[in-house]
Amino acid sequence: MWSASGRRLRASSANPRADQVKPPPFDYAKPASLSEALELLASDDDAKILAGGQSFVPVLNFRLASPSLLIDINGLAELGRISLVDGGLRLGAIVRYRDLEDSELVAAENPLLAHALHHIAHYQIRNRGTVGGSSSHADPSAEFPAVSALCGAEYVLQSIRGSRVLPADEFFLGALTTALEADEILTEIRFPPWPRDRRWAFEEIAPRLGDFAILGAAVLLDPGETRILVFGAGDRASRLPRAEAALRGRTLDKAAILEAAKLASEEIEPQGDIHATAEYRKAMAEVLVERCLERASGVKVVA
Amino acid sequence: MQPKPEGLDPKTFIGQPILRNEDARFLTGGGTYSDDVTRPGMLHAAILRSSHAHGLVRGIDASEALALPGVVAVYAWADIADIAQPIPIRLAPLVGLDRFPQYCLASDKVRFVGEPIALVVAESRYIAEDALNLISVDIEELPAIVDFAGASAPKSLLHDAHGTNIASAYEVQRGDVKAAFAEADYRRRETFVCQRHTGVPMETRAVIAEWDVAAQHMTVWGATKVPFPNRATLAKMLGLEDKSVDLIEVDVGGGFGIRGEFYPEDFLIPFAAKKLGRPVKWIEDRREHLLSAQHSRDVSCILEIACKSDGTILGLYAELFVDLGAYVRTVGGVVPAKAAQFVPGPYRIANVGCSVQIFLSNKTPVGTYRAPGRYESNFFRERLIDMAAHDLGIDPAEIRRRNLVLGSEMPYGIGKLVPYEPEGEYDTGDFVAAFERALQDSDWNALNARQGEDEDGWLHGTGLACFVETGGAGPKETARLVVRKEDGGINLFIGSSALGQGHETVFAQICADALGIPFKGIRVFHGSTTYLDEGYGTYASRAIVMGGSAVLNTAETLIETMKPLAAEALGFPNEALVWKAGRFETESGGSSIGLAELAAATAQEIRADGSFSSTRRTASYGTHVAHVAVDRRTGKIRLIDYYVVEDVGRIINPLIVHGQAVGGVVQGLGGAFLENLAYDENGQFLAGSFADYLMPTATDFPSIHCTSLELSRAPSNPLGAKGAGEGGTTAAGAAIGNAVSAALRKYGAEVHELPVTPSKVWSLIAQAKAAAGQ
């Protein structure tokens, strides 16, 4: 179903090649430039962006969404770049997990992100899935949004009306909900520079390797500031102000770590599902935050 | 032919680890699976399924769907009502079950999420799916039954006419349970739950049907497991003679007991094809599969054990509660009946009683899945034996050693624990030898010394579980051998179906040895009803035992059939000829004739038909050993090593048997750790995708070690073979339950429920700590 640039194809009953297609009927376009994509998106209220398709194609196949038009942005080379600007990592929206895994720049400029990648799905999915897709989909258990939120990344949103830049905590609004307007495309994610003396840790519990997290935690230790985040516990990944506050201006020793970890558990209101109870998630927040702080600080907590 | 307990003499091909004939085809993409079948003018079907667990169907309006261009027909209950027949119960006809059969479409009521309500036939699957959204169904919701408490205190009845949600209930006993419990030094009673899960073959179900109006003949592709009985069912439903219906088996991407049973679609698609006079194809999608292919397990048990203080088990009493779902389908009460029968397992327990309650619920109907009933009971019994051993201060290996049935006690009568079967037995075996071998393979003594050991927060535990499985029997299986004119090779037709176990290889091995001819020239054709007049199928680990023996018998018949032809060709009397290494020779050795020359010299086709009948079951048995480490803070479980030792009688092909064992273990571990067909309290299905229904993946369980032994030949069949398909699966839940409990010993936490997830292990530890006031 490839089309030449800009041509619209109809994947529906009229298309004889569509015998084995599961989604509801939609029009399809593969624009050659971002401006063309933005025009298309603005011209149709029910249009949706297709990036790696790893979340959206299942949604379509279950017929949970029926967009009128799919705008395939995989051809937009301008959204596929990994670069360093003013010391901060910039990721185009269609940068794939696989690109990140292969990138020496990412390994050097955001070792936390490089590490968290290994917890995301399986290589087949990482070959297709994009950072923009993961962010726009906004699954509360997803790793990339969690890392971006912890690092204080910024999201660049564009439309024919112009562009705006939102910090992660204004971009992610809830489970599967972001600040993206119907006519906006997420084009870039900008990470602040990674301090050279920063220490970090990441922990996750998932049923199987590559599954979405039942619960995950990550910490950043900078001189004078400790950031703590859990994901999989609420409607989005979130930093834990009380736990962080408990460590402010304090030496990270065993007592401090245990106290922060305990606060982390108290601070979240997770839900239960078929894979784990709410109580379990709450308890795991304590364990994982403790382990993260222990690992990042080098302080031995458990004998 | 009389069974020869010692089996054949060792020959060339049986017992060899020959690579599978079918592999090259499969691995190079040359397989023909159901979806590869395409017929001229073919239409596509999609099925509208209930999204309600329980409700009254007030009306169906398909007019909008019918108006969609490309839609050819929509069928609902009204369209089949005049010919509709219930899906017959083929096996395990426990009293009362026949009141609750399923019709192929819902009539006045829907009783589970996924129940077929209407069938859309269209020019493409895509249009058919679009049309599903245009059918409006008016359903008045009723309260859903989701557990035994709900079923037995009916605020709601699934089948109003029968006034009960209890499909069947019975008691069985051997010995005197009451007396045994009265005299025991020790008793313990525990409740266990084995969750609903099932086989999930890589290839989903499929039906492609074509009606030849001129010949008045129906052909259906996609059949497997039991094509012959299914043909009879379909023929009856369509009002045709058996011979007017053929079921064709193409390559099958897995079965596991669930695929190939007669489902509503097995009628609906041929019905539509006949009605419309055009071929119709339906391929189940994964969501449909999880919703509507038969579920399995889902048994709870209150089990009580009575022992002497030395660990001798005097009695077991089990109350079993089996959720059969909304209807009773083809395999009837196999799951409950076998769960009850295998409560005592491989142990010498004189007094055994079971009270079995089989109830209906607003869930997908339950049928057989690899090791049906056995997986559940092994878990219940082996868990309780470990608890008893601990209470009595006896080592878990020692208590088993003391109670396993001895080789000298074979055949060991197991009494009449199945209402619809005669008294049962374990035919042959040395349970203790297999057990000791498993201890040795796993280095049990070393692992046992580490029970509960804390290694950097990871608690070690090793669990044992012993099993016996009877299967591989009845009633009959058939074979036909044809000598090919062009090259003197053999075409072998068998009634057993191939669900991926390597029939094209093992049957050729058996045939090659039976005739003393090369393996290469034998081609195996399986399953389809076009090959043979009758056949039975592949279930209960019976294909080699029954089908393989049929091949042996048929080979003898072929030799007898060929003898006069050879005599004529060579000019010697019959008596002067002997069959040797694939040729007839004169006794003096002066003249001889082989298959190719004989076929060339004979005008008619040379062929022989034969069969093998036996109702005597074979007992495969063995021991599982699981070594795990549990993160005491997160409840995460690492499977460090897993060992299985099983005795399968005669091994035809060790590579294939090994593959069966390892694959079986992985499936069993899926049930132990991951798989759960969960419902909520309203009967809504929560496991409709692979993101919810978690299966083991290729990398999850790397360290599985299986050893298959040939300790005891089966007396029931000339091969001496026993079932070899289910031993890897059957005790996996049990061994994992025991291993995790052993790891948690310092908390006194015990696993009562599968699957064992991190969340549940954490709760077990938390509860145990709370109970201990920590």
Ligand SMILES: Cc1cc2nc3c(=O)[nH]c(=O)nc-3n(C[C@H](O)[C@H](O)[C@H](O)COP(=O)(O)OP(=O)(O)OC[C@H]3O[C@@H](n4cnc5c(N)ncnc54)[C@H](O)[C@@H]3O)c2cc1C
């Ligand atoms: C088996 C499996 C396991 C998985 N496991 C994990 C896991 O462990 N962790 C995890 O984080 N994820 C996991 N995923 C999800 C996967 O990471 C996401 O599917 C992927 O990252 C989404 O990116 P995509 O490019 O495929 O987006 P798509 O699926 O193409 O799009 C997702 C959504 O975002 C919108 N969208 C995409 N790009 C843009 C854009 N630039 N601007 C505006 N809107 C946009 C689309 O319209 C759609 O609504 C798993 C997926 C599968 C199939």
